[in-house]
Amino acid sequence: MKEKILEMLQLQNELNSDTNGPNWREDITKNGKIINWKRCIYMESAELIDSFPWKHWKNIEADLDIENIKIELVDIWHFIMSYLLKFHSPLELTNLIDNLKDSKSDIHIPKKWEFEDNKKINEYLDIFEELMALALIKNDSEPYQESLLETFFKACDSVGLNFDDLYKLYIGKNVLNKFRQDHGYKEGNYKKIWNNKEDNVIMQEILYKNEDIDFNSLYNELENIYSKTVQND
The missing domain is CATH 1.10.4010.10 (Type II deoxyuridine triphosphatase)
Incomplete structure (x- = not known):
């Protein structure tokens, strides 16, 4: 722990x-x-x-x-x-x-x-x-x-948010926060809604499907989904 x-x-x-x-x-x-x-x-x-x-x-x-x-x-x-x-x-x-x-x-x-x-x-x-x-x-x-x-x-x-779940969600949100900053969040260029879902929800869905996913893999998965969302917009 x-x-x-x-x-x-x-x-x-x-x-x-x-x-x-x-x-x-x-x-x-x-x-x-x-x-x-x-x-x-x-x-x-x-x-x-x-x-x-x-x-x-x-x-x-x-x-x-x-x-x-x-x-x-x-x-x-x-x-x-x-x-x-x-x-x-x-x-x-x-x-x-x-x-x-x-x-x-x-x-x-x-x-x-x-x-x-x-x-x-x-x-x-x-x-x-x-x-x-x-x-x-x-x-x-x-x-x-x-x-x-x-x-x-x-x-x-x-x-019912135990410590292990807090840890998992924190790692996911930390990746998402970095992803946001890398994609223009502070400058106002970032799109928070992806295919009618908030990015937080997308992040959680990825975590639930891949419980052992690491920092870099989660970042890359977000990148893959976000790039398709931006192209569709």
Whole structure:
């Protein structure tokens, strides 16, 4: 497990350096843009909450998007690691994560949403709103960092996202993030919808069909599908 944790931290460090420049730990990009990792966490948490059918005024028979919740948690994981890497070496942080990764939630969200589950929506959303609230706190103490990690892993447990699945999806999203950057994401030239599907969904489909796929093979598979999509457009 520690090897997987360390690998994710190293990949995140590389991604941050490639995307934002060598001074990203000082909360500024190579282009002079301010970085606020906590804001990233609470904004992604808000997007996650929108995967629940919580809106009483709109599409009241909407279903739960459990797979998107997992992807949003992986996005949050990118930002939590980035935030914590400002204060710890990858090795130090590996030990901290290893101690908290098995944190369990008292709430378990159903994979198949029934209309009666709407009565429990506040209960189901509580852990994600707690994560959002933590990200709004202006505190960087070690107990605070531990609380942020513990709450994140409880949120993962509530939707059945175990550590191995988090690792697999993180590797997939890391490849996708690199792919996006290489294909003009920051410049606004990248197409996120491929054949009427979001690229996140395409990435997940590839992972589910090829559980042992490695970084380079996944990148090449995305390249193959994307190039055909661009040609068709």
